[in-house]
Amino acid sequence: MVHLPQKATEQNSPFAFFFLVLYTASVLIRPHEMFLTSIEWVTIKVFAIIALIATLASQRPLKLYPQHWMLLGLIPLIAISGFLNGSGMYGIEQAQRLFISSIIPLFLYSTCIxxxxxxxxxxxxxxxxxxxxxxxxxxxxxxxxxxxxxxxxxxxxxxxxxxxxxxxxxxxxxxxxxxxxxxxxxxxxxxxxxxxxxxxxxxxxxxxxxxxxxxxxGSRGTALGAGGLLAVYFLVTSAGPKLLITSVVSAPIAATVIASLQSNIDSSADGRLEAWYAGILMLLDNPIFGVGMGQFFEEHGLVAHNSFIHVAGELGVPGYSLWGGMLTFTLLTGYFFIKNGKVPQHETVDITTEPDEVDENFQNELTLNKTLFMSLIGFMITGFFISRMFTLLLFIYLGMLLASHVRLVKIRPHLKVYMDKKIAIRSMAYCWVVILAVYAALKLGL
Incomplete structure (x- = not known):
C-alpha cells in the first residue's frame, strides 16, 4: 500500500464524515428529486466535493490501497481503448466519469469510516x-x-x-x-x-x-442473489477450502446452465446467452484494449447482462484484470479475516496484555467485516445477470468493506499480511476463473 504525505498523528474529520453521510443519503434516498422545486439541485456533487476537500485537508492518515491503484490504472486504459476504437473523446469522457463516480467515492468511504x-x-x-x-x-x-x-x-x-x-x-x-x-x-x-x-x-x-x-x-437475478447469499454464507462459515474453491469455480458454470435452461422458455434469457458469447468474442478479437468502454451495445445491439463479461469485452485483458482483481482482492482479504481473525500460532504478537475492550472491539470488527463481505457477495451474484460494472452502489459498499479491513489491521497489525500487494497481483489472475468458466459452459451449450 502507498502512503500519501501525512502528519504523524491520526486525525478523523467529523466535518468530512458529516458530508459523507449527506452524500450517502442524497445518493440513496434522493430527497432532492422528490420535489419539482429541487429536482435540478446538484446536492450530490456539492456534498461529494465538500467531503473530498475536508478529507484531504484534515483527515489523517491518507493512504491509497491496491484497490485505489487498480481503479486509477483503468483511466489511461479507457482513454487509449477509446482512441484505438474510434471513440477517443467518448473514451476520455468515460475515464473522467470513472474518476468522479467511482474512484472518489471509494476513496471517501474507505478513508472516512x-x-x-x-x-x-x-x-x-x-x-x-x-x-x-x-x-x-x-x-x-x-x-x-x-x-x-x-x-x-x-x-x-x-x-x-x-x-x-x-x-x-x-x-x-x-x-x-x-x-x-x-x-x-x-x-x-x-x-x-x-x-x-x-x-x-x-x-x-x-x-x-x-x-x-x-x-x-420481478427480477430473477435479484431472487438468485438473495438465495445465493445463503449458500455463500454456509460455504464461508462452514465449508473447507477444497469445497469452497470447487464451489467458486462451478458457480459461474451453474449460473450459465440455469440461464441456458431458461432460454428454452424465455426469449430474453436466450438473448442474454447470446450477449455473453458476443462479449467473449469481443475479448478474443480485441484482447489488449477490448472494443472500448461504452461500445458493447454498439457492437452487439444489447448490453451484456453480465458485469464480468461486459468489462472483459469492452476493456480487454488488462482492463478486466484490474476491475476483477479489485473485486477479488477485496473479497479475498475479507475471507482471510473471517477465517484467520485470531493471531496465528507462529505470531510473536502478545495479545494477553491488551485490554478486554480492545478484544471486544476486534470481535465486533470481525462481525462487521463478515457482514460487509456478504453485502459485496450480493453484488457479485446479482451483477452476474446485469451489466452494472461501475454502479455507484459497488464503490459505496466496496469502500465500506475496505474501511473495515483498515480498522482491523489497526487493531491487529499482524493481519496486514492479508492486504499485501502480492495477493492483489494474484487476484488479477484469480478473477479470470469467472470468464473461463462461463466460456467453457457456453462452448458446451451453444
Whole structure:
C-alpha cells in the first residue's frame, strides 16, 4: 500500500464524515428529486466535493490501497481503448466519469469510516433508503405511480401482478433496485443479531419488507442473489477450502446452465446467452484494449447482462484484470479475516496484555467485516445477470468493506499480511476463473 504525505498523528474529520453521510443519503434516498422545486439541485456533487476537500485537508492518515491503484490504472486504459476504437473523446469522457463516480467515492468511504459507530450510521441510512423504496414500490403496485415524484412501475402496468417497481435516479430500473435490496440483507441480519428486543422486531419487519420488495422487482437475478447469499454464507462459515474453491469455480458454470435452461422458455434469457458469447468474442478479437468502454451495445445491439463479461469485452485483458482483481482482492482479504481473525500460532504478537475492550472491539470488527463481505457477495451474484460494472452502489459498499479491513489491521497489525500487494497481483489472475468458466459452459451449450 502507498502512503500519501501525512502528519504523524491520526486525525478523523467529523466535518468530512458529516458530508459523507449527506452524500450517502442524497445518493440513496434522493430527497432532492422528490420535489419539482429541487429536482435540478446538484446536492450530490456539492456534498461529494465538500467531503473530498475536508478529507484531504484534515483527515489523517491518507493512504491509497491496491484497490485505489487498480481503479486509477483503468483511466489511461479507457482513454487509449477509446482512441484505438474510434471513440477517443467518448473514451476520455468515460475515464473522467470513472474518476468522479467511482474512484472518489471509494476513496471517501474507505478513508472516512474510521469507527464502528460511523459504519453503523451509514448502514442505517442504507436500510432507511431500502424501506422507502419498498413502500414507494408498494404504492406503485396498486396505483402504477409511486409517491416519489414521477416514479412508476414498468412492465405490463395494466396487470398488477406484472408490474415491476422502480425508484428515483439510477434506481429507475427494477434490477438496480433489487440489487440494492439484496446488498442490504446482511445489514438487517447484523442489527437483528446485535440488537435488543425492539431492534430485533424492527429488523424482522425490515427483512420481511425486503423479501416483499425483491418480489415486487420481478427480477430473477435479484431472487438468485438473495438465495445465493445463503449458500455463500454456509460455504464461508462452514465449508473447507477444497469445497469452497470447487464451489467458486462451478458457480459461474451453474449460473450459465440455469440461464441456458431458461432460454428454452424465455426469449430474453436466450438473448442474454447470446450477449455473453458476443462479449467473449469481443475479448478474443480485441484482447489488449477490448472494443472500448461504452461500445458493447454498439457492437452487439444489447448490453451484456453480465458485469464480468461486459468489462472483459469492452476493456480487454488488462482492463478486466484490474476491475476483477479489485473485486477479488477485496473479497479475498475479507475471507482471510473471517477465517484467520485470531493471531496465528507462529505470531510473536502478545495479545494477553491488551485490554478486554480492545478484544471486544476486534470481535465486533470481525462481525462487521463478515457482514460487509456478504453485502459485496450480493453484488457479485446479482451483477452476474446485469451489466452494472461501475454502479455507484459497488464503490459505496466496496469502500465500506475496505474501511473495515483498515480498522482491523489497526487493531491487529499482524493481519496486514492479508492486504499485501502480492495477493492483489494474484487476484488479477484469480478473477479470470469467472470468464473461463462461463466460456467453457457456453462452448458446451451453444
Amino acid at each position: 474510521t469507527s464502528i459507530k460511523r459504519q453503523h450510521l451509514l448502514m442505517v441510512v442504507c436500510i432507511v433508503a431500502a424501506m422507502l423504496m419498498i413502500h414507494n414500490g408498494h404504492v406503485q403496485q396498486s396505483e402504477v405511480f409511486g409517491w416519489a415524484l414521477d416514479t412508476h412501475a414498468v412492465g405490463h402496468t395494466e396487470l398488477p401482478d406484472d408490474r415491476r417497481i422502480t425508484y428515483l435516479g439510477f434506481f429507475n430500473d427494477p434490477n438496480d433496485l433489487g440489487m440494492f435490496l439484496v446488498m442490504n440483507i446482511p445489514f438487517v441480519i447484523y442489527f437483528y443479531k446485535k440488537g435488543q428486543f425492539l431492534t430485533k422486531i424492527t429488523m424482522l419487519g425490515a427483512l420481511a419488507a425486503i423479501a416483499y420488495g425483491i418480489y415486487l422487482t
